[in-house]
Amino acid sequence: MSTLSVQFRLKLAAFELDVQLELPAIGISVITGSSGSGKTLLLRCIAGLERPALAYCKVKEIVWEDSTRNYSLAAYQRPLGYVFQESCLFPHLNVQQNIDYGRKRLRLRSNPSQSLDTVIELLNIGHLLKRSPAKLSGGEKQRVAIARALAVDPQLLLMDEPLASLDQAHKYEILPYLRRLQWDLQLPVLYITHSPQEMTQLADHLVLMDKGKILASGELQAVLTRLDLPLAQSQRASSVLTAEVFAYDAAFQLLQLRFSGGVLSVPHLALPKGSQLRVRIYARDVSLALQPPASFEPFNSLHAQVLGIMNQAVGYTTVSLRVGAELLLAQVTRKTASFLQLKHGQIVYAEIKNAAILS
Numbered sequence: 001m002s003t004l005s006v007q008f009r010l011k012l013a014a015f016e017l018d019v020q021l022e023l024p025a026i027g028i029s030v031i032t033g034s035s036g037s038g039k040t041l042l043l044r045c046i047a048g049l050e051r052p053a054l055a056y057c058k059v060k061e062i063v064w065e066d067s068t069r070n071y072s073l074a075a076y077q078r079p080l081g082y083v084f085q086e087s088c089l090f091p092h093l094n095v096q097q098n099i100d101y102g103r104k105r106l107r108l109r110s111n112p113s114q115s116l117d118t119v120i121e122l123l124n125i126g127h128l129l130k131r132s133p134a135k136l137s138g139g140e141k142q143r144v145a146i147a148r149a150l151a152v153d154p155q156l157l158l159m160d161e162p163l164a165s166l167d168q169a170h171k172y173e174i175l176p177y178l179r180r181l182q183w184d185l186q187l188p189v190l191y192i193t194h195s196p197q198e199m200t201q202l203a204d205h206l207v208l209m210d211k212g213k214i215l216a217s218g219e220l221q222a223v224l225t226r227l228d229l230p231l232a233q234s235q236r237a238s239s240v241l242t243a244e245v246f247a248y249d250a251a252f253q254l255l256q257l258r259f260s261g262g263v264l265s266v267p268h269l270a271l272p273k274g275s276q277l278r279v280r281i282y283a284r285d286v287s288l289a290l291q292p293p294a295s296f297e298p299f300n301s302l303h304a305q306v307l308g309i310m311n312q313a314v315g316y317t318t319v320s321l322r323v324g325a326e327l328l329l330a331q332v333t334r335k336t337a338s339f340l341q342l343k344h345g346q347i348v349y350a351e352i353k354n355a356a357i358l359s
Contacts (some may be wrong), residue, residue, distance in 0.1 A: 002026070002060040004156065004188060008045045010052035012055040017052070017212045025060050025156075027204030028182050028189045030220075037209040038323045043158045046190070047082055048075035059156050059188075080156045081149030085164045087141035089133040095144050096129040097105050102151035119150045122184055129355065133249045139170035143177060150185070159191045163198060167280055175201055198222075200240050200280050201358040225320050225327040232318055237283040240358070245275040255357070256299070261324030265299035266355050278358040283318060285354040286330035290340060292308060292349050300352040309342050317342075321350055 001024035010017045017038045023029045031039050044050045046057055048065065055067040065072040081102075089098050094323060099116065110339065121124050125141045142162055149157060159178075163171045179202060182189055193199055199206065199220075206223040208215040208231065215230075217221050224231055225239055241264075243257035246269045255268040264279060269279070293301045304321040312318045317337040321328045330350055332340075340348070 004029075004060075004190075005056070005058045006046060006283070006309070007054065007056040007065050008042065008052040008331045009054035010041065010045065010050055012041070015041075015212060018207075019212070019214050021207065021214055021217060023188075023190075023205055023207070024215070026186065028178075028191055028202045029205040029207060030199050030203035031190060031207045031209060032194065032199055033194045033209035033215070034207075035194075038212040039209055040160055041212075042209070043082075043160055043190060043192065046077050047080060047158060048073060062155075065086075074314060079152070079154050080133070080158060081151045081152055081154035081359060083142075083145055083157070083159045083162045086160045089135070089146040089148075091133050094130055094132050095125065098144060099148050099151050102148035103351075105233050116147075116151060118184075119147050119330045122181055123147050137170065138166045139173040142166065142170075142174055146177075146181070146323045149180075150187075152251070154187065157187055157189045158294070159189060161192050161194070163193070164197070171198075178202060179251050188300060193278075196236060196238070200238065201278065221240075221327045225329050227308045227318060227320055232283075232320070233310075233312045235284070237318060237331060239281050239283070239326075241279045241281065241323075241326050243276065243277055244272055247273070259324060259326060261304070261322075261326050261328075262302045263299050264352060266357055268357050279355050280358055281328065281352055281355045283329035283331035284327065285352065287353065288319065288330055288332055288340060288342070289334070290347045292301075293351065300355075302328070302350045302352065304348050304350040306342055306344055306348060308344065309337065323350060339351055 004023045004025050007020040008017055019042060033039055045052055055065045057065040064078055123146060125143050125147060128140055191202060203220045206220045207217045208223060208229060220240055224230055241259050243259040245255060246258045247256035253267055254265045255271060257264040257266060271307060302323045304323045306319060307322055308320040310318050315334055316331055317334050319330045319342060321330060328350060
């Protein structure tokens with residue numbers, strides 16, 4: 001598999017970035033962590049906007065920077081797109097002209113892998129091309145900014161909290177476009193966010209940073225459910241399962257989902273049979289039992305194996321579980337954990353009280 005390999009060491013005043021990271025050069029890699037952990041600085045190093053004392057950056061098979069050989073492509077020579085928190089559109093240019101401005105960088109290279117028409121169609125901005133930025137909504141501005149970044153036909157797309165300045169309604173508007181772009185263009189994306197919603201909806205790979213270092217890097221499920229990491233220790237700890245639609249109960253508006261560990265019933269509008277979905281389950285919405293439920297209803301009760309146990313918040317215990325091929329977190333009171341006498345390898349039944357489809 002092609003990879004993105006980076007290593008940077010950079011000291012700025014009292015802060016030091018010291019990272020070594022290898023990511024798959026496909027899908028969306030979300031970078032998260034507390035404010036000031038070095039997320040933006042990492043992206044700036046990859047973009048060639050900083051000069052680290054130690055620097056190495058290779059995208060797929062092409063080396064962009066290697067300080068040991070005193071070699072570095074200038075920022076303008078690196079085939080990447082960059083999307084910031086603010087859209088940064090030129091106010092004196094209309095949408096078409098803003099996108100065309102980004103296309104000028106292609107004069108350095110030939111044979112773009114995608115046409116602008118494809119990008120414009122994917123982002124649904126064809127009807128906006130003659131408008132000025134002042135007449136666009138926040139979500140429309142960010143979609144245009146993404147189109148401008150893609151106009152350079154990048155081999156890598158960097159996105160630094162691109163939805164942070166948007167209200168909730170505009171975030172919901174733009175999130176589906178981000179996933180669709182990655183699916184259709186097969187473009188590796190590095191995406192910074194503090195939002196659990198964006199993280200769980202978009203991430204294929206998750207990178208957790210703290211104080212200029214990498215705490216963890218791996219597949220979304222694996223990092224979310226690691227008991228030694230802050231994400232699993234949070235009151236909003238959650239798991240993400242991948243499931244497939246197999247039926248719909250119209251009378252109660254319940255979508256029936258199947259995955260390797262069993263079946264789930266989730267309140268939702270009807271979706272096509274066979275649709276692949278991500279489902280988020282908060283650890284606090286999972287209860288544990290030693291016996292299967294008395295009800296004959298097979299949904300939302302999962303046969304699970306205990307992988308790990310850790311006391312977290314006051315009075316609570318977090319349990320990591322394997323359900324089929326998937327990983328799941330449960331948060332129960334310490335009294336319940338003591339009553340169940342939970343231990344590694346134990347078989348239990350996980351009752352899902354609530355689950356949400358990440359659409």
